[in-house]
Each structure stands twice: as C-alpha cells, then as structure tokens.
Amino acid sequence: MNVPVKVVYRNLLPQYKEGVQGEVRLLSGKLDKFHPDIISCRIVVEMPHKHHHEGNLFRATITLNVPDKQIVVSREHPLSQIRENIYVAVRHAFDDAIRQLEEYDLVKSRDVKDHDLIPHGVVSKLFARQGYGFIEGSDGREIYFHKNSVLDGFNKLKLGIAVRFEEEEGEKGPQASTVKILRTAPTYRRRH
Known part of the structure; x- marks a missing residue:
C-alpha cells in the first residue's frame, strides 16, 4: 500500500496481537489492487468488552479514505475458538472493505447507480429476545438475519x-450476512 497503514489493537492479549498482526499487514497490502487512490487506512482489532452471558466478541474495524468518500466496515465474531475467530473477524472486515x-x-x-448496489428491504419480523428477525x-x-449481522446495532x-x-445461502434458506440501517425509506411499497 502506498500510504501508511495505522493499526490499533485494543484489549488483546500479546499472543493474539502477535498472531493477527501478520494477517492484518498482508490483507491491507492487497487493498491497492482494488483501489490505487486510497488516501488513508486505519484498522482497529479489538475485544471490545466481555459479555458474561453471550461470550466475548472480537471486532475488526477498517476505515478507508478515498477521494470523495470514507468507507467504514466493522465485523464481529463470537469468542468460541479464540485464534480462529479473531482471524475470521479480520478477514470478513477486509472482504467487506x-x-x-x-x-x-x-x-x-x-457503470451502476449507487442505490442498485445492495439489496434493500424492511424489517418485517423481529424477535428481540431470541436475537433474530426477517427482512x-x-x-x-x-x-432471515441474526443480531450479529446488524452493523448498526440490533437494538x-x-x-x-x-x-x-448482503444475502447468502444459509442452512435453511436465504439469510442476510450483513444488515445496514438506511436513513431514508426504500423506493418500493411494502406489501400487506
């Protein structure tokens, strides 16, 4: 990458930081292939806080500045297999970026209009206690979507x-891998 990459590690034990550091550098070096005019790149890899009832989470957040736009992506993964999930969070964040x-x-x-890029819809069913819903x-x-796929916060x-x-095929049919709240209404009317 032509610009310096700022990498911040928060609340990670030294062995996790050392393990993921090479992966972050490798993946950040590949971003130039997708857009050569990156102005700045900041990556934060963290374990934000401990959830005693839900398990801990790893989060990777990437902030890219390109001409006329700032791109911010963030991915979280639960702590079940420590080394694997920190890598999954980092890789998925880079895939999104x-x-x-x-x-x-x-x-x-x-070549394409901005509103045509990602499918949109409305939340039609929400099961807050169980942590999932439908769009x-x-x-x-x-x-279907799970609370972990909501970028802006499930609550x-x-x-x-x-x-x-973003849609992908799940075990029981289509599911949303990422969900982003729109600030404006969609361009279609909901059927009743």
Missing part, C-alpha cells in the same frame, strides 16, 4: 425500518 471499494469504483465510473426484500422474499432495529443487506 474490498467489496465497498469495488462498488465505489463502479459508481465513480457511472422483506424489495422483491417480496423473506430473508436500533424496529419493525418497518428500511435496511440494506
């Missing part, structure tokens, strides 16, 4: 709120 850099390039080159997509399909969700999501 790369995807957003590619989308930024498409929009900048005007009704713009195509009318119902997509901020309400029925009918507009979201964008």
